[in-house]
Amino acid sequence: MKQKYEGSCHCGKVRFEVQLDPAEALVCDCSICTKKGVIIGRVDEDELELLTPLEELTLYQFNKRIAKHYFCPVCGIHTFNRPRSAPERWVVNLRCLAGVDLAALEPQQIHGSAFD
Ligand SMILES: [Zn+2]
Numbered sequence: 001m002k003q004k005y006e007g008s009c010h011c012g013k014v015r016f017e018v019q020l021d022p023a024e025a026l027v028c029d030c031s032i033c034t035k036k037g038v039i040i041g042r043v044d045e046d047e048l049e050l051l052t053p054l055e056e057l058t059l060y061q062f063n064k065r066i067a068k069h070y071f072c073p074v075c076g077i078h079t080f081n082r083p084r085s086a087p088e089r090w091v092v093n094l095r096c097l098a099g100v101d102l103a104a105l106e107p108q109q110i111h112g113s114a115f116d
Contacts, residue, residue, distance in 0.1 A: 009072035015051040
């Protein structure tokens, strides 16, 4: 069931709220997800509310430069990104959410570079 969660980076500069269902958690084997070690959730544009302006985050792009990977410029934690396969949506790092029992998640493994 979708629920509202508060999210943040490690230092607290980046804050957001998101509506999602942790039971739909995913782990992706693309090059960047692998190195970040993120557990991710896909949400629509209106399900993510930024409490820190996007301009205050650092943007990382590579290859075709369609996906937008944002991270905190202070502590370096990746909080969310715009996926290449659906740039109008968001992919959120579930490890950044308060109140999600990470140990209880059984993320579905997805393949390819859908989220890079
Ligand atoms: Zn930070």
